[in-house]
Amino acid sequence: xxxxxxxxxxxxxxxxxxxxxxxxxxxxxxxxxxxxxxxxxxxxxxxxxxxxxxxxxxxxxxxxxxxxxxxxxxxxxxxxxxxxxxxxxxxxxxxxxxxxxxxxxxxxxxxxxxxxxxxxxxxxxxxxxxxxxxxxxxxxxxxxxxxxxxxxxxxxxxxxxxxxxxxxxxxxxxxxxxxxxxxxxxxxxxxxxxxxxxxxxxxxxxxxxxxxxxxxxxxxxx
Numbered sequence: 117x118x119x120x121x122x123x124x125x126x127x128x129x130x131x132x133x134x135x136x137x138x139x140x141x142x143x144x145x146x147x148x149x150x151x152x153x154x155x156x157x158x159x160x161x162x163x164x165x166x167x168x169x170x171x172x173x174x175x176x177x178x179x180x181x182x183x184x185x186x187x188x189x190x191x192x193x194x195x196x197x198x199x200x201x202x203x204x205x206x207x208x209x210x211x212x213x214x215x216x217x218x219x220x221x222x223x224x225x226x227x228x229x230x231x232x233x234x235x236x237x238x239x240x241x242x243x244x245x246x247x248x249x250x251x252x253x254x255x256x257x258x259x260x261x262x263x264x265x266x267x268x269x270x271x272x273x274x275x276x277x278x279x280x281x282x283x284x285x286x287x288x289x290x291x292x293x294x295x296x297x298x299x300x301x302x303x304x305x306x307x308x309x310x311x312x313x314x315x316x317x318x319x320x321x322x323x324x325x326x327x328x329x330x331x332x333x334x335x336x337x338x
Contacts, residue, residue: 117223117230119152119280119301120319121205122237124195128152130186131179139164152301153281155224155254156180176248180229184236197237198300200319205239207324208331217268218331220244222260222277224284244268256286261293276333278319282310296322296335 118124129148136142142163151159156176160166166175188194208219220242223230227247234241244267251259265272277288280298285307288295297312298319307315314335316322325332 127187
């Protein structure tokens with residue numbers, strides 16, 4: 117979701133800056149280089165040293181609420197769609213002709229934040245969506261994408277995972293899916309290192325067409 121469908125960079129930065137006031141010693145630039153695509157609870161456990169399950173859950177909610185509020189501070193643009201996303205979502209969304217889900221979102225965000233973020237940019241919540249709390253092990257483990265494929269009723273080997281974070285690419289590969297990496301939040305070198313099957317700047321280089329048996333994907337590489 118974040119970095120693939122939507123741009124919430126300003127909000128994430130603002131949330132980490134807020135938490136650095138309560139948890140001294142946080143190196144926000146270092147965190148941003150590795151935290152993207154990983155569940156908030158896992159990041160807070162790793163960087164803030166929070167272990168209590170209830171405290172983790174409460175702080176994760178507070179962190180993700182801060183993403184939404186801080187994204188618009190100081191004249192910020194808020195949460196916005198990334199290039200090429202609107203056209204793809206409009207094409208693959210379920211309809212009367214093809215009611216079976218052919219796509220879903222497997223996000224490291226909680227349901228509370230993901231719902232607000234998606235609806236704020238006009239994306240309806242897909243029936244088969246996977247939130248952070250739906251799996252015991254988040255990305256880079258395969259669990260999110262295995263569950264997403266199961267909820268869509270398809271073999272993971274027939275799926276294409278679209279990701280912007282190395283942890284997400286590793287998760288998709290481990291699940292047995294093909295992977296398409298987008299250079300929207302990490303460097304080309306960081307993504308090449310995790311060996312995605314395809315690599316483009318963003319979804320403006322990709323077209324998708326809904327067909328009877330799934331989706332035809334065209335990837336335009338340099």
